[in-house]
Amino acid sequence: MKPVVTASSPAVDARNVTKSFDGRVVVNRVSIQVRRGEIFGFLGPNGSGKTTFIRILCGLLRPDHAEGTCLGFDLLHRRDEIKRRIGYMTQKYSLYEDLTVEENLQLMARLYRLDRRRERVDAMIERMNFGDRRRQLSGAMSGGWKQRLALASCLLHDPELLLLDEPTAGVDPAARRDFWDELHNLTASGITALVSTHYMDEAERCHRLAYLAYGNLLTQGTLHEVVAASGLSTWTVQGGNLSAFAVELRGLPGIEQVVPFGESVHVTGSDRAALTAAVQPFFSRPGLEWRETAANLEDVFIYLSQQRARDNFQ
Amino acid sequence: MRLQLFSPARFVAVVIKEFIQVRRDRVTLGMMIGIPLVQLVIFGFAINTNPKYLPTAVVDGDMSTFTRSIVSAMNNSEYFRIDKDLVSEKEATALLRRGEVQFIVTFPENFTRELLRGRHPQLLLQADASDPGTVGYAVSSFQTLAPEVLRRDYRPVLPGVAVASLPLDIRVQRCFNPEIETPINVVPGLLGVILTMTMAFITALSMTREKERGTMETLLSTPVRPLEVMLGKIVPYLLVGYVQIGLILVIAWAVFDIRVVGSLPLLLLLSLFFIAANLAVGVTISTIARNQVQAVQMSIFFFLPSILLSGFMFPRRGMPEWAQWIGTALPLTHYLQIVRGIILRGTLLNDLWTPIMAMIVFFLIVVMIGLARYRQTLD
Ligand SMILES: Nc1ncnc2c1ncn2[C@@H]1O[C@H](COP(=O)(O)OP(=O)(O)O)[C@@H](O)[C@H]1O
Ligand SMILES: [Mg+2]
Numbered sequence: 001m002k003p004v005v006t007a008s009s010p011a012v013d014a015r016n017v018t019k020s021f022d023g024r025v026v027v028n029r030v031s032i033q034v035r036r037g038e039i040f041g042f043l044g045p046n047g048s049g050k051t052t053f054i055r056i057l058c059g060l061l062r063p064d065h066a067e068g069t070c071l072g073f074d075l076l077h078r079r080d081e082i083k084r085r086i087g088y089m090t091q092k093y094s095l096y097e098d099l100t101v102e103e104n105l106q107l108m109a110r111l112y113r114l115d116r117r118r119e120r121v122d123a124m125i126e127r128m129n130f131g132d133r134r135r136q137l138s139g140a141m142s143g144g145w146k147q148r149l150a151l152a153s154c155l156l157h158d159p160e161l162l163l164l165d166e167p168t169a170g171v172d173p174a175a176r177r178d179f180w181d182e183l184h185n186l187t188a189s190g191i192t193a194l195v196s197t198h199y200m201d202e203a204e205r206c207h208r209l210a211y212l213a214y215g216n217l218l219t220q221g222t223l224h225e226v227v228a229a230s231g232l233s234t235w236t237v238q239g240g241n242l243s244a245f246a247v248e249l250r251g252l253p254g255i256e257q258v259v260p261f262g263e264s265v266h267v268t269g270s271d272r273a274a275l276t277a278a279v280q281p282f283f284s285r286p287g288l289e290w291r292e293t294a295a296n297l298e299d300v301f302i303y304l305s306q307q308r309a310r311d312n313f314q
Numbered sequence: 315m316r317l318q319l320f321s322p323a324r325f326v327a328v329v330i331k332e333f334i335q336v337r338r339d340r341v342t343l344g345m346m347i348g349i350p351l352v353q354l355v356i357f358g359f360a361i362n363t364n365p366k367y368l369p370t371a372v373v374d375g376d377m378s379t380f381t382r383s384i385v386s387a388m389n390n391s392e393y394f395r396i397d398k399d400l401v402s403e404k405e406a407t408a409l410l411r412r413g414e415v416q417f418i419v420t421f422p423e424n425f426t427r428e429l430l431r432g433r434h435p436q437l438l439l440q441a442d443a444s445d446p447g448t449v450g451y452a453v454s455s456f457q458t459l460a461p462e463v464l465r466r467d468y469r470p471v472l473p474g475v476a477v478a479s480l481p482l483d484i485r486v487q488r489c490f491n492p493e494i495e496t497p498i499n500v501v502p503g504l505l506g507v508i509l510t511m512t513m514a515f516i517t518a519l520s521m522t523r524e525k526e527r528g529t530m531e532t533l534l535s536t537p538v539r540p541l542e543v544m545l546g547k548i549v550p551y552l553l554v555g556y557v558q559i560g561l562i563l564v565i566a567w568a569v570f571d572i573r574v575v576g577s578l579p580l581l582l583l584l585s586l587f588f589i590a591a592n593l594a595v596g597v598t599i600s601t602i603a604r605n606q607v608q609a610v611q612m613s614i615f616f617f618l619p620s621i622l623l624s625g626f627m628f629p630r631r632g633m634p635e636w637a638q639w640i641g642t643a644l645p646l647t648h649y650l651q652i653v654r655g656i657i658l659r660g661t662l663l664n665d666l667w668t669p670i671m672a673m674i675v676f677f678l679i680v681v682m683i684g685l686a687r688y689r690q691t692l693d
Contacts, residue, residue, distance in 0.1 A: 021693075058535050060692050080537060088535040094528035098338050099331065110327030111536040153532075 011036045011071060011161050011192040012057065018065040019052055026052050027063070028215040034161075034194055034208075039187050041206030042196035043301065049215045050196040051091055054163050057194075058088045071160055084112070087154030091165040091196075093146045097139025101130050101149055104138055105156060112157035120156060128152045144175040151182070162186070162193040168202065180205050200298050211301050218304040223297065232295040232303060233272040235279050238264045240287040254278035257303055268299050324538050328546025332520070336550050342516060343554075350508045350558050354565050357504055368416040368452055371398035371406045376425035380468065384437075387463040388419065393452035410489065416442050416449065429464075432481040440487045453486050460484060501566045502653040503626045506646045508562060509585075510592050510620045513555055517596025518609040520547055526605060531692060540688040544601075544681065548593040555589035556582070566657075576660035584652050584666065587673040591645040594677050598684035620646040648672045 012034035019027040027049040034040040042050050055061040057070055059079035066075050073081045095104045105124060109117040125134050128148050133141065138149055147167060154162065164183075168176045180202065187193055187207075195206065203209050203223070210220035219226050237245070242265050246258045249267055254274030259266045269275035276292075283290055295303075336343065370388065374381050377400075388394040397415055398406070406418045420438040422428075428435035439456050441449040461480045521543075524530040533543065559582065566572040574581060595616055603609035621627055623637050624646035630638055641647045648669030655661030 055692060059690075060531065060534055062691050062693060083535060084537050086535075088532075090528065090531050090535075092528050094530075094532045096331065096335070096529055097527070098335055103331070103334055107327055107331050108536070110330070111324050111533075111538050113321060113323045113537075 009036070009072060010034055010069075012040075012194065013068045014057065014066060014070065014075060015068040016065060017053060017056055017063050017068075019049075019056060019061060019063045026215050027056070029065075030212065030215075030217045031068075032210050032217065032220060034192060036192050037187055037190055038192060038207040039183060039205070040192070040194045041203045041209035042194055042212065043198065043200075043203055043209055044196075044212035045198060045305075047214070048212045050212055051165055053212070054088070054165050054194070054196060057082075058086055058163055059083055060088075084157075085159055086161045086163055087157070087159035089150045089154050089162070089164045089167055091169070093143075093150060095138050095146075095150060095153060098137060100135050100137055101125065101141075102134045104149060105153055108153045108156050114157055124152050124156055143170050144172060147171055147175070147179070151179070155186075160192065162191060162195075164193060164195045166196050166198070168197065168199065176202075200296075203297055211304065213301075213305045213308060216308060218308060219300070226297065227295055227300055230295060230300045230303060231270055232268050232300060233270075233275050234293050234295040234299055235267045235275065236264050236291045236293045237267065237279075237282075238289045238291075240285070245288075249279075249282075252278045257299065257306070259299060259302060261298075266293075266296070266299050268295055268303060270303075319539060320541050321539070325542040325546050328538065328543055329549045332547055332550040336554065346512055346516070346554050346558060347561065349512050350561050351565075353504060353508055354501070354562065354569070357500060366392045367395040368393060368449070369397040369414065370394045370417040370419060371401050371409050371415040372396055373403050373406050373418060373420040374400055375423040376421045378426035380426045380429065380464065381421045383467055384421075384460050384463050385419070387459060388456070391455060391459055393455050410440060410442055413442065417452065429481060434481045434483045436483045436485055438485045438487060440489055442489055449488070457484055457486070501562075501570050501572050502657040503650055505559060505562050505566075505653050506588065506624070506649040507621055507626055508558060509555055509589060509649075510646050511617055512558065513551060513589055513592035514596040514599065514616055515610070515613045516554070517547055517551055517593050518599040518603065518613045519596075519606055521597060521600030522603050522606045522609045534690060534692065540685055540690065544594075544597050544684055544688065547597055548590060551593050552586065552589055555585070555593075559585055572657065574657045576656035576662070580663055581653065581656045584656075584670060585649075587670060587677065588645055588649040588652075591673050591677040591680065594680040594684065598680050598687065601684050601687040601689070620644050623647070625650055642672070643676070645673050645676050 010033045012032060014033075015031040017027055017030045018025065030049070030053060032040075042054070044050050052061060056063045056066060057075070059082055063076075068075050070082045071085050075082075096107070099107065102121060102125065105121045106117065109121055114120055125131075128151070130145075130148075130152075133145065138146065141149070151164075151167065168179055171179065176199075183193055183195070184205075195202070197203065206223075208220065208222050209226065211218045211226070219229060221229060242260060242263075246260050246265050249255055249258045249265075254269050254271060254276075255267055255278045256270060257266075257268040259268070267275070267279055269278070279290065282288065372385050374385070385396060385399065389396045394417065398409060401409070403420070406415070406420075409415045410418055418438075418440040420440070422436055422438075425435045425437070437460055439453065441453055461482060461484075464480060464482070521530075524533065563574065596613065599612045599616070600609055603612055619640055623630075623633065623641040624644055625641065626646065630641055630647070633641070651669045652661075652666055655666060
């Protein structure tokens with residue numbers, strides 16, 4: 001029984017996913033849609049429920065409640081079909097450390113009952129440039145190589161959907177860049193990827209993204225949609241003693257958020273007129289350079305988290 | 315593509331992976347070889363203690379040169395030391411009871427006259443057998459000692475018939491422990507005990523280790539099915555079990571001179587059921603235990619009743635009924651029947667169907683519990 005799948009039907013269409021551990025809600029009615037062929041970024045601070053959500057998608061955790069489909073199969077009742085078609089890369093390295101690169105890949109190839117096993121494994125070793133490392137115990141390799149092996153082993157069976165849980169955590173910047181290039185190549189060939197991360201620069205390499213904080217989905221869409229939907233206006237100021245200046249700005253009417261970014265400070269508010277009125281008096285200060293810019297992702301995420309915290313508090 | 319409950323290919327995948335891991339895990343392998351060696355050596359020493367110069371009392375109702383020369387020959391042998399010569403029967407019994415002597419030798423009145431007339435007088439050796447290991451060698455040496463002395467020293471006076479076979483009735487009476495445990499009985503039993511201990515432990519640890527290392531998450535995210543994982547984890551250790559059996563049988567033969575009286579192939583074949591039953595226990599424990607410590611505790615919980623109630627340590631006939639029932643449920647109880655039967659008495663397959671069926675039933679029940687408990691999710 002093949003599900004009806006068209007190019008436009010979403011790879012993931014999960015609705016109202018809820019999961020609690022020992023009575024504590026960790027994922028709270030989260031709904032996301034991931035389109036075919038896109039890289040979907042899953043952002044949020046530690047402990048916000050990203051791993052839990054991904055585990056529910058691949059059938060490793062039983063949700064308290066969930067509706068919808070993954071690759072066209074019912075999330076709750078067709079786990080085996082889903083498992084066969086996804087490649088899941090765990091947050092913590094979880095391949096066999098006492099098996100070599102090649103043995104790990106052979107194991108995966110056998111577990112998915114792939115044909116032309118040797119050929120596929122050799123091709124993957126070639127493609128990932130393992131070279132002589134193929135006979136090295138996987139536990140003896142560096143973090144970057146482990147990450148490559150983990151990616152290789154979840155690509156081996158040509159999955160339709162990749163679920164990558166913080167794949168670049170603890171990996172050096174060059175390897176991170178390579179990884180993202182590889183990911184874009186993959187999606188160009190039709191694979192869909194859902195990637196969790198907490199690096200903001202990586203968020204910008206995703207086609208669409210969702211932001212999760214403490215179990216709640218705060219926003220989702222393309223980068224521009226997310227920023228636009230927040231309705232935030234931002235002024236960026238540079239020069240002078242910015243940390244002292246930031247303290248001065250905080251709490252002024254119209255200014256809802258002041259975030260220092262190294263050389264500049266982002267001053268943000270939801271009412272553009274009020275914000276502009278609030279910052280205008282400082283334009284004449286010597287040494288400061290003001291520019292009205294779009295809010296960046298980080299501004300938006302910080303804003304949404306704090307708003308949420310305020311809502312919860314009241 | 316249809317979904318399969320059991321795929322031979324995936325099962326083989328798990329088997330290969332386990333084989334590689336077992337081969338690389340030197341510590342575990344060392345344990346598998348080391349435990350049987352250590353156990354046999356420990357038990358071997360305990361059983362094989364060959365104490366000498368044991369205190370002996372003599373009750374001599376005859377007091378002839380014959381009896382005296384037997385007594386002095388005993389004193390000269392390395393096993394006996396005549397502490398109390400010429401005591402009364404009553405005194406001797408008291409000495410034995412108090413543990414002051416290990417043996418009493420009793421010559422009846424008219425021992426010599428009866429002997430010379432070829433009338434088979436009784437020569438009685440009573441032994442304190444509460445520690446069976448202690449007296450074994452002394453007892454067997456006594457049985458040859460008396461006839462040899464008489465033959466050597468009194469050949470000319472003995473009647474012609476008597477030289478060929480002495481008309482002597484040597485009786486050995488073991489006091490305080492009528493159920494004699496000898497290495498012959500213990501070593502085959504040890505085969506079962508060692509297998510119970512190592513097989514259940516090792517497999518119980520193997521799956522909890524996957525949980526602790528996180529590899530279980532990878533495994534669960536693949537299409538692999540519970541039965542494939544469980545059986546895949548059992549098979550490589552079957553081989554390890556056979557290596558252990560081989561090792562134990564060789565030591566039993568080389569050190570204790572115990573040979574398999576019955577059919578060795580039959581013994582090996584039937585051992586398969588026993589090893590599988592214990593491996594199933596281990597795998598099932600590991601589906602229940604959350605970590606390795608719990609797995610070890612649960613294995614001990616299985617191991618203790620096995621050695622206490624199976625008849626390995628204490629005869630089952632003497633146990634209260636409830637203990638016998640528990641014993642009946644344990645695979646070691648049945649395996650002991652099989653190994654003791656085949657190794658010591660040459661029992662044939664036809665007499666072993668009951669223990670075989672019992673082990674198969676046990677295996678199936680345990681695997682089913684394991685399958686029911688196997689979680690395909692992480693919570
Ligand atoms: N198996 C579990 N049992 C109990 N609590 C858990 C379990 N797994 C995760 N949690 C809790 O759920 C929350 C979300 O965790 P997680 O999904 O790992 O977040 P993230 O991946 O975004 O860092 C955390 O507070 C974590 O402590
Ligand atoms: Mg996580």
